[in-house]
Every structure is written in structure tokens, then in C-alpha cells.
Amino acid sequence: MDEINNLLHGFSVALTLPNIGFMLVGITLGVLIGVLPGLGGANGIAILLPLTLSMNPTTAIIMLSCIYWGALFGGAITSILFNIPGEPWSVATTFDGYPMAQQGRAAQALTAAFTSSFVGALFAVVLITFLAPLLAKFAIRFGPAEFFAVQLLTFCSFVGMSKEPPAKVIAAMMLGFALAAVGMDSVTGQLRMTYGYAPLLKGFDFLIAVIGLFGIGEILLTMEEGLAFKGKHAKIDPKVVWSTWKTLPKHWLTFLRSTAIGCWMGITPGGATPASFMSYGIARRMSKDPDSFGKGQVEGVLAPETAAHAAGTSALLPMLTLGIPGSPTAAVLLGGLLIWGLQPGPMLFVEQKDFVWGLIASMYLGNIVGLFVVLTTVPFWAAMLRIPFSVIAPVIVVICAIGAYTVHSSMFDVVLMLVFGVLGYLFKKLRYPLAPLVLALVLGDMAEASFRQSMLISQGSLSIFWSNGLVGSIVGLALVMLCWPLLGTLKSWLQRPAPAAPAEGNAS
Amino acid sequence: MSESKQPQDGASAVGSRWPEAIVSAMLVGVAVMVIADSLRVGNGWADDGPQSGYFPFYIGLILLASSGSVLVGTLLKWRGENPVFAERSQLASVLAVLVPMTVYVAAIAFMGIYVASFFLIAYFMRRHGKYGWPATTAVSAAVPLVVYLVFERWFLVLLPKGPLEAMLGL
Numbered sequence: 001m002d003e004i005n006n007l008l009h010g011f012s013v014a015l016t017l018p019n020i021g022f023m024l025v026g027i028t029l030g031v032l033i034g035v036l037p038g039l040g041g042a043n044g045i046a047i048l049l050p051l052t053l054s055m056n057p058t059t060a061i062i063m064l065s066c067i068y069w070g071a072l073f074g075g076a077i078t079s080i081l082f083n084i085p086g087e088p089w090s091v092a093t094t095f096d097g098y099p100m101a102q103q104g105r106a107a108q109a110l111t112a113a114f115t116s117s118f119v120g121a122l123f124a125v126v127l128i129t130f131l132a133p134l135l136a137k138f139a140i141r142f143g144p145a146e147f148f149a150v151q152l153l154t155f156c157s158f159v160g161m162s163k164e165p166p167a168k169v170i171a172a173m174m175l176g177f178a179l180a181a182v183g184m185d186s187v188t189g190q191l192r193m194t195y196g197y198a199p200l201l202k203g204f205d206f207l208i209a210v211i212g213l214f215g216i217g218e219i220l221l222t223m224e225e226g227l228a229f230k231g232k233h234a235k236i237d238p239k240v241v242w243s244t245w246k247t248l249p250k251h252w253l254t255f256l257r258s259t260a261i262g263c264w265m266g267i268t269p270g271g272a273t274p275a276s277f278m279s280y281g282i283a284r285r286m287s288k289d290p291d292s293f294g295k296g297q298v299e300g301v302l303a304p305e306t307a308a309h310a311a312g313t314s315a316l317l318p319m320l321t322l323g324i325p326g327s328p329t330a331a332v333l334l335g336g337l338l339i340w341g342l343q344p345g346p347m348l349f350v351e352q353k354d355f356v357w358g359l360i361a362s363m364y365l366g367n368i369v370g371l372f373v374v375l376t377t378v379p380f381w382a383a384m385l386r387i388p389f390s391v392i393a394p395v396i397v398v399i400c401a402i403g404a405y406t407v408h409s410s411m412f413d414v415v416l417m418l419v420f421g422v423l424g425y426l427f428k429k430l431r432y433p434l435a436p437l438v439l440a441l442v443l444g445d446m447a448e449a450s451f452r453q454s455m456l457i458s459q460g461s462l463s464i465f466w467s468n469g470l471v472g473s474i475v476g477l478a479l480v481m482l483c484w485p486l487l488g489t490l491k492s493w494l495q496r497p498a499p500a501a502p503a504e505g506n507a508s
Numbered sequence: 509m510s511e512s513k514q515p516q517d518g519a520s521a522v523g524s525r526w527p528e529a530i531v532s533a534m535l536v537g538v539a540v541m542v543i544a545d546s547l548r549v550g551n552g553w554a555d556d557g558p559q560s561g562y563f564p565f566y567i568g569l570i571l572l573a574s575s576g577s578v579l580v581g582t583l584l585k586w587r588g589e590n591p592v593f594a595e596r597s598q599l600a601s602v603l604a605v606l607v608p609m610t611v612y613v614a615a616i617a618f619m620g621i622y623v624a625s626f627f628l629i630a631y632f633m634r635r636h637g638k639y640g641w642p643a644t645t646a647v648s649a650a651v652p653l654v655v656y657l658v659f660e661r662w663f664l665v666l667l668p669k670g671p672l673e674a675m676l677g678l
Contacts, residue, residue: 051663167574167581171535174571178542178564185549185560192560193545216609223605224598390637394629395651397609402621402655406665411617418613422606426531429593430524448563456557 003130010357014365019062023362026063027370030070035078035381039396041071041312041329042438043214046207047403049336057340058355062362064336065316068329069121069366072272072312073374076113076305077381081106089272089308092280096293096300103296107236110378111244116255116302118371120310123259124266125363128317132360133349135321140346144453145464147322149474151447153481154324157268158436160481165431172427173436179204180444187452199412206441207407210332212417213434215400217424219393236378251302254283258303262310266326267318272311279307313363319344320356324443328435331442522599523590528582535575542568608632620670622652 013019033044045064052060075090080097093113100109142150155173162169182193183203194200258279265275283303284293293300315326316333323344325331337344342352349356374381404417427434440447458464466472546561546568553559594602608631615624629648633639639647659665669678 050665054663165578167577170574171532171571171578174567174574175535175538177567178538178571181542181564181567187557188554188560190549190560192549192564193542195541195545220602220605224594224602388637390632390635390639391629391647393605393636394625394632397612397628398621398625398651398655401613401616401625402659402667405616405621405667406659409666411668414613414616418610421609425602426527430528430531432531451563452558455562460553460558 003133006133006353006357007129007361009353010359010361011365013058013354013358014062014361019059019362020365020369022059022063023066023366023369024373026066027070027073027366027373030067030072030370031074031077031374031377031381032070032384033067034071034074035384036392036396039399040214040218041068042327042332043211043400043403044071045329045332045336046210047215047399047406049207049332049339050403050406052336053339057337057342058358060340061333061336061355061359062366064333065359065362066366066370068312068333069363069370070373071329072121072309073114073117073370074381075308076117077110077374077378078385080109080113080301081382082385089276089312090304091273092276092304092308093301095280095304096295096297099294099296100298100301105296107240108244108298109296109301110236111241111375112248112298112301113305114371114374115245115248116258116306117309118367119255120259120262120306120308121313121363121367124263124310124313124317125360125367127263127314128320128363129360132317132321132356135317136346136349138346139322140350142346144450144457145467145471146474148447148450148454149465149471149478150322150324151443151450153474153478154268154318154443155436155440156478156481158433158439160484161268161274162433162436163274164433166485168430168432169436172432172434173440176437176440177444177447179209180206180441181448186445187449199410202408204416204441205407205413206335206438207332208404208413208416209420209441210328210438211400211404212420213424213427213438214328215396215403216417216421217428217434219396220421220425221428222389223393236375241375247298248302251299253286254299254302255306257282257286258306259310262307263314265307266311266314268326272308272315272327275311276304276308279303316363320348320359321346323446325439328438331439335442520597521592521595524593525582525586525590527593529579532575532579532582536572536579539568539572539575542571604636616668618670620673621667622656623670623672625652625655 029048030041030044033039033041039047045067048064048067052064055063072089076093076097078084079090079093080101083094083098097109097113100106139146158173159166159169178193180203182200183191184201185192191201261279261282262272262275265278266272280293280300280303283299284290287293287297287299289297312327312329315330317326319325319330319334323334325334334344342348342355400417401414404413405411407413424434426432427437454464455461458467464471465475542564546565549561550559551561551565553562608628612624612628615627626648629651630644633644633647655667659667
């Protein structure tokens with residue numbers, strides 16, 4: 001078993017005292033980020049990324065990925081105690097988590113949420129441990145055409161799986177690609193779309209976009225809702241944890257189902273948020289007692305939390321093996337790898353063994369540390385939320401501004417952050433999805449490079465994309481995903497003429 | 509979310525048809541800029557392969573098509589239903605954050621990030637939090653101080669400074 005050996009080696013890399021220290025720092029920062037509105041996994045990591053440049057890459061990614069786990073855990077705290085989802089993927093957790101808190105079962109709900117997050121993540125890490133090396137070995141033979149096909153599949157899946165209108169998904173995505181193309185063309189050295197404006201020479205940095213879109217945009221949205229935090233108190237004592245844990249094994253089927261949904265949605269770029277909703281919906285449909293959902297049913301907490309964490313974790317699988325992130329946060333981590341001079345993709349598993357396996361080992365450790373940290377520190381985070389928004393909001397704005405400035409030490413970036421913030425607010429309100437925009441901005445250069453290389457090989461003929469079985473089937477799958485929404489409209493259009501029958505049920 | 513709500517008559521809410529049209533028109537504008545510039549740098553083949561505008565040209569075309577369809581769709585349904593974009597009071601509170609934020613970003617350029625942050629936090633705490641002066645001053649001064657220690661001292665990352673820092677000789 002090669003993987004086991006590699007993993008054990010990874011543990012020896014990850015299990016050093018400084019690394020464990022950074023793990024704790026990362027988890028704590030992550031929970032804080034997850035709890036505070038306006039700071040999330042993606043922009044939190046984006047803000048801290050410049051600070052890690054002086055660290056050794058393995059330590060840096062361990063800390064940053066721990067921030068990610070912490071943020072995944074932290075989202076549940078606000079959902080359950082305050083009925084305010086700290087992160088989009090914990091919206092579904094509020095449905096049953098908050099009613100449980102109202103009934104005085106907050107501690108149980110929190111224990112269930114943290115434990116199921118942990119279980120979901122653990123399954124996803126096991127999946128990564130065994131699947132990632134295989135996928136990397138397989139992908140090492142990929143040429144530019146195959147890479148472009150996989151990227152095409154990623155982007156087409158957004159169109160097929162988003163709840164937003166397809167035209168808006170495509171528009172957001174293309175805006176990302178267009179912004180990525182601004183600046184100097186790395187192949188010919190020509191300047192593109194700068195229109196003679198000097199600060200645009202270096203192009204749009206996705207870190208700035210992430211800080212603006214998710215940070216400032218989120219503050220504006222939160223402000224609109226005029227939040228006043230009125231939450232339930234909670235203290236978790238070991239007895240409640242133990243008694244909750246004893247009841248969990250009987251929900252094994254929910255765990256299994258939610259993990260499967262989560263892993264699938266994480267690897268294909270559905271992301272944690274749709275995974276949590278889907279898992280919640282399916283758990284309710286499969287339940288013997290669907291009416292109890294929404295009124296404080298434990299399963300209603302278990303299902304979305306397991307799926308969200310499984311999706312969030314497995315989003316790193318395509319990031320590491322193919323260089324294609326499954327979520328905005330994974331995209332930011334990928335950007336980090338590039339800044340540290342590590343090229344994500346199949347070669348990473350050959351050339352940077354220490355790094356890859358150290359990271360994978362740290363996923364096991366980070367989640368164990370995370371579970372321990374959140375279970376013991378809930379009252380502290382709940383107290384944190386009692387700080388009024390009139391203090392939190394300007395502090396977050398200051399943090400975002402500093403984060404944007406430190407990326408390139410440029411004032412222009414801070415202005416840009418503000419512009420992206422307004423854009424993020426408008427896009428959110430008008431149902432343009434932000435994830436494809438960010439992913440396109442990150443992957444734009446890579447997608448363009450692999451497209452141009454394929455075109456060079458084929459001398460400009462698109463036929464290279466179905467020149468062999470592999471690339472052909474990936475492109476075919478991508479086209480199916482792209483046309484998926486069309487299928488839905490076609491179906492409802494065909495059903496509409498049918499009299500009497502209201503085609504409400506299955507027309508998606 | 510408010511999208512699903514029916515529009516309420518009168519001046520209390522802002523419909524989403526104008527924002528929708530403006531955003532999609534803006535995207536159409538971006539698409540035109542992308543296409544125009546791709547044509548400028550060349551969207552065909554040079555001796556050594558695809559020119560710089562080759563890929564962005566198609567990106568621009570797809571952006572034009574997708575945002576154009578949203579724009580046209582909005583214009584066609586102009587007289588139809590007009591879902592609520594936001595309540596007027598909500599927009600007012602968004603502006604109540606956005607305007608100080610904009611002033612803040614402009615102020616960073618003149619007085620450095622520390623002093624500007626002090627004023628931003630103080631403004632919010634007085635205006636929205638109704639805090640007394642002691643609490644306001646303490647928090648607004650503490651945050652920039654912590655930032656200074658963490659960034660400039662611990663991580664050695666330099667942040668923008670203004671006349672006050674120059675006077676203090678930092």
C-alpha cells in the first residue's frame with residue numbers, strides 16, 4: 001500500500017511542533033472568520049495569503065487549509081445559536097438548528113453539527129488519500145487538449161448545476177475570463193485591454209476580487225438586512241456531547257448519503273452550498289417523519305453539515321490533482337500554491353511529495369484539532385457575536401482594505417476592492433453567481449494557455465477536442481452539462497400545452 | 509431573500525428592472541470593449557500561432573451574447589412584473605456604509621491607513637452604535653495600534669502612512 005506509506009510520511013512532515021501550533025492558529029482564525037459576517041473562507045484566506053509568503057510552503061498551506069476547516073466549522077455556530085448563517089453553506093443548518101436552540105437543545109445541535117462536519121470531512125479526506133494519487137497518475141498523461149477539456153467541463157458544470165439563470169452564470173463566468181485576460185499576454189508579451197491605463201498593466205488580481213466580492217459585498221448585504229444579533233446562550237458540557245454521540249450511530253444512513261452527495265458536489269464544482277441544500281432535501285424526503293423537519297430534527301442538522309464539510313474538503317481533490325479548484329476557497333488556495341512557486345496538477349504528486357502528503361496528513365489532524373477546538377470554545381465565539389455590528393463592520397472593512405493593499409502594496413488595489421464590493425452586492429442581489437466569476441479569474445490564464453497550445457498542435461482546428469476517446473468524452477460530458485438547463489426548459493415547454501395538469505412538480 | 513416577494517406599491521421599494529438593465533448593459537459594454545481590443549491586437553493567426561486576441565475575442569462574443577440576452581429579456585418584460593430589488597430603507601442603510609467606505613478609501617491615500625481607520629471606526633461607533641466618547645476612542649485607537657504591531661512589527665509588511673506617522677518619525 002503505497003498510499004499508506006506516503007500518508008505516514010506525510011504525518012511525519014505535518015506533525016512537528018511549529019506545524020501543530022500553526023494548525024491551532026489556523027483553526028482559531030478560521031472559526032473566527034466563519035463566525036463573523038463579511039469574512040469567509042475565501043476572502044479570509046485571501047487576506048492572510050500575503051502574510052504567509054515568508055513561511056515554508058508546507059507550513060503555510062497547513063495553516064491556510066486549517067483556516068478553511070475552521071471556517072467550515074464556524075459557520076454552524078452562528079446558524080444554530082443566532083439563526084444567522086455565517087457562511088452560505090450553513091444556511092440549511094439554520095432550518096433545524098435554530099429551532100433546536102430555541103427548544104433549549106443548542107448544545108445537542110452544536111455537538112451534532114460539529115461531529116457530522118467532522119465525519120463528512122474525514123470521509124472526504126480518506127477519499128482524497130486513495131483517489132488523488134490514482135487521478136494524478138492518470139492525469140499525468142494529459143496533453144493541453146485534455147486539460148482544456150477538463151476546464152471546459154468545470155465551467156460547463158456551473159451552467160448545468162447552478163440554480164441561477166444560465167445566461168447570468170455564463171455572463172459572470174465570461175466576465176471572470178475577460179478580467180483574467182487584462183494586462184500583459186504571457187505568450188506574445190502584448191498588452192491587452194489596458195486602454196493605456198498604467199495600473200492595469202499587471203492585470204486584475206483574483207485576491208483583490210475575492211476580498212471585494214465576498215468581503216465588502218457581504219458587509220453591504222448584511223447591512224441591508226439591518227442585523228441585530230439576538231442569540232441563544234450555549235455551553236457544551238462533556239455529558240451532553242457524550243449523550244449526543246450515543247444517538248448518532250443510528251443515523252448512519254444519513255451520514256453515508258450526505259457524504260456521498262458532498263463528495264460528488266465537491267469534486268464537480270457544485271460546491272458546499274448546493275451540497276448542503278441537496279442533502280437536507282434528500283434527508284427530508286427519505287425520512288419516515290418528514291413533517292418533523294424544520295422543527296428541530298437532529299437529522300436536519302446532520303445532513304447539511306456532513307455534506308457541506310465533505311464538499312468543502314473534497315473540493316481540494318481536483319485542485320491538487322488537476323489544478324482545477326472545486327470551490328472559490330480552493331481557488332484561493334490554488335492561487336497560493338502558484339505564488340509559492342508550486343504548479344498544481346499531476347506533477348505535484350511526483351515532484352513535491354512532502355508538500356502533498358504533508359497537506360493530506362494535515363487534513364486528518366486539522367479536522368481532529370478543529371473538532372476539539374470548537375467543542376471547547378463555543379461560549380467564547382457566541383460572546384464574540386454579541387459585539388454589535390457597528391463595531392464589527394468598520395473593523396472588517398479595515399481588515400479587507402489592509403488585505404487588499406498588502407497583495408501588491410498598491411493603493412489602486414484598495415479602490416478596486418471597493419468596486420468589486422459594489423459589484424458583488426449587485427451580483428448577489430440580481431442572482432449572478434460569484435463562484436464561476438472567481439474561478440474563471442483564477443483559471444483564465446491556464447485555460448487560455450491550454451486552449452492556445454491545443455490550437456497550436458492542431459493548427460487551429462477544433463477537431464483536436466474529439467481526436468481521441470478520452471478528450472472526446474470529456475468534451476461531450478461538458479456539452480451535456482452546458483445544455484442541461486435547456487433540457488429543463490424544453491421539458492416544461494413540452495409539458496405546458498397539456499391541459500389541466502399543472503406541470504409544477506417535475507419541471508425544474 | 510427578498511426576490512420572491514411581490515412588489516409593494518408606492519415608494520417604499522425599488523424594483524429590480526432598472527438595476528437589472530444597468531448591470532446587464534454594463535456587461536454588454538465590457539463585452540464590446542473586450543471584442544474591440546481583441547480585434548486591435550489581432551484575433552487570428554500569426555506566424556508563431558494564435559495572436560493575443562484569439563481567446564479573448566470569443567470570450568467577448570459569449571459575454572456579449574449572454575449579457576445581451578439578459579438585457580433584451582429585461583427590456584422585453586419591462587412592463588411585466590417588477591420584483592423587489594430592495595426596500596428604500598434597506599438601500600439607505602447600504603449607502604450609509606458605502607459612502608463612509610468610499611471616503612475611507614480616499615482618505616487612506618492622504619492620511620495613511622492608521623489614521624483613516626481610526627476615523628472610520630469612530631464614525632461607525634458614534635453614528636450607528638451610539639457609543640460614548642471613551643469607548644469609541646479606546647476601540648478606534650486600539651484597532652490601528654494592533655494592526656501596526658501585527659503587520660509592521662511582526663510580519664514586516666509596510667502599510668500606507670500619512671503626515672501623522674511622518675511627524676512621529678515612524
